[in-house]
Amino acid sequence: MSLHHPAPISHHPGEELLLAYAGGGADEAVSLIVAAHLAYCAACRRRSRELEALGGCLLQELAPVPMASGALDAALLKLDGIKPFERPARQASGDCTPSVLRPYIGGDLRDVRWRQVGPNLSYVPLFRRGAIRARLLRGVPGSETGAHRHAGLEYTLVLKGGFSDETGSYAPGDLQVMEGDMRHSPVADPGEDCINLAVTTGPLKFESLLQKIVAPLFGF
Amino acid sequence: MLAYARIRPFPRRKPALRLNLPMMPQAQELNALLGRVAEMRDQAAFAALFAHFAPRIKAYLLRLGAPPALAEDLAQEALLSLWRKAHLFDPAKASAATWLFTIARNLRIDTIRRERRPELEPADFMPEAELAADDGLALADDEARLRAALKDLPADQIQVVELSFFADKPHSEIAAQLDIPLGTVKSRLRLAMARLKRIMGEAS
Ligand SMILES: [Zn+2]
Numbered sequence: 313m314s315l316h317h318p319a320p321i322s323h324h325p326g327e328e329l330l331l332a333y334a335g336g337g338a339d340e341a342v343s344l345i346v347a348a349h350l351a352y353c354a355a356c357r358r359r360s361r362e363l364e365a366l367g368g369c370l371l372q373e374l375a376p377v378p379m380a381s382g383a384l385d386a387a388l389l390k391l392d393g394i395k396p397f398e399r400p401a402r403q404a405s406g407d408c409t410p411s412v413l414r415p416y417i418g419g420d421l422r423d424v425r426w427r428q429v430g431p432n433l434s435y436v437p438l439f440r441r442g443a444i445r446a447r448l449l450r451g452v453p454g455s456e457t458g459a460h461r462h463a464g465l466e467y468t469l470v471l472k473g474g475f476s477d478e479t480g481s482y483a484p485g486d487l488q489v490m491e492g493d494m495r496h497s498p499v500a501d502p503g504e505d506c507i508n509l510a511v512t513t514g515p516l517k518f519e520s521l522l523q524k525i526v527a528p529l530f531g532f
Numbered sequence: 533m534l535a536y537a538r539i540r541p542f543p544r545r546k547p548a549l550r551l552n553l554p555m556m557p558q559a560q561e562l563n564a565l566l567g568r569v570a571e572m573r574d575q576a577a578f579a580a581l582f583a584h585f586a587p588r589i590k591a592y593l594l595r596l597g598a599p600p601a602l603a604e605d606l607a608q609e610a611l612l613s614l615w616r617k618a619h620l621f622d623p624a625k626a627s628a629a630t631w632l633f634t635i636a637r638n639l640r641i642d643t644i645r646r647e648r649r650p651e652l653e654p655a656d657f658m659p660e661a662e663l664a665a666d667d668g669l670a671l672a673d674d675e676a677r678l679r680a681a682l683k684d685l686p687a688d689q690i691q692v693v694e695l696s697f698f699a700d701k702p703h704s705e706i707a708a709q710l711d712i713p714l715g716t717v718k719s720r721l722r723l724a725m726a727r728l729k730r731i732m733g734e735a736s
Binding site: 327328331332335336337339340343344347348350351357361362364365366367368369370371372373374375376377378379380383384386387388390391394395396397399402411412415441 | 573575578579582583585586587588589590591592594595603604607608611612615616617618619620625626627629630631632633634636637638640641647648649650651652653671674675678679682683693694696697698699700701702703718721722725728732
């Protein structure tokens with residue numbers, strides 16, 4: 313099952329973010345969200361390959377540091393025992409879930425066991441490294457996340473449905489990056505549930521008192 | 533100049549096919565060597581690739597702060613990965629150097645950072661605008677041009693491009709390390725990228 317979406321992608325990662333992914337400097341959560349965007353976006357896939365080619369050139373230009381004597385002989389002795397790599401056969405996704413996400417979800421999006429945060433919002437934590445968290449968020453059509461700012465960066469990739477806020481409208485494959493003090497209040501578009509992959513590098517700072525109290529309980 | 537010009541024959545092995553290698557292997561020669569490994573499990577070709585790439589991958593890992601013994605082990609491991617995965621190499625998609633770069637990059641993320649590297653799988657999307665059969669050659673030319681273009685960049689731009697690949701830290705930390713404002717790092721990077729893009733664009 314492939315992810316060829318008819319809707320054009322209009323929100324892409326910036327050059328810097330693609331460079332961090334291609335160069336290997338981005339952490340796992342940011343790499344995951346960029347890779348998931350690439351699953352939808354041919355233009356960024358091409359650009360990311362060009363940036364990898366830049367990495368290849370830099371590798372070529374590096375002043376070689378000699379290997380220990382005997383390193384090649386040691387490698388040659390191992391060759392006969394090495395079997396060619398076989399890509400593990402994977403079952404195709406039943407609902408167009410990008411395959412890069414599936415090991416983190418443990419299956420397809422439709423198999424996710426959501427945790428309810430309110431009547432309209434649910435989420436699933438995927439993983440956490442220090443202050444960086446990756447989660448799936450789901451909002452029913454019309455649901456509001458509540459106006460907030462960010463202590464760090466917030467990356468949001470739409471997987472299903474869509475949402476809109478002060479900065480524009482986001483459809484599947486679109487990636488939004490909110491920095492530090494940018495304020496926004498996303499609302500899920502009408503139609504189907506909006507499912508997003510979200511990566512945050514610091515807690516969200518909500519404006520409403522209730523959310524200020526409740527959000528930390530859920531780790532937001 | 534290059535180590536593999538003086539590789540001695542390996543002991544207890546059938547005589548290796550003699551390759552007529554130039555002193556400095558360029559993209560196409562490296563691709564051809566990789567093709568020989570994939571198709572014939574050619575150990576002489578492997579030895580040539582090892583001589584060329586292992587010391588560069590070691591240098592790459594050292595630049596990223598790996599201790600010397602680990603850099604040595606991982607460079608060795610990267611070349612064994614090449615032997616294991618050579619049949620997956622597609623010269624229409626990447627040059628040999630680019631492919632090796634991605635192997636080294638991912639190996640470092642796996643073993644040194646102990647993180648998973650989220651990678652795309654071909655199953656995810658439709659094949660793009662079909663790559664022509666001679667795209668491998670075009671890519672090899674691109675690599676030569678890109679390397680020349682890189683050398684032509686002003687030193688301060690080369691520095692930020694290199695650090696994006698060899699520093700393993702966000703641009704904000706690169707800025708702190710260089711003691712320049714983040715905005716300057718970003719603008720140098722943008723200038724460098726625009727220039728490289730223009731040169732590559734003119735080429736194609
Ligand atoms: Zn894109």
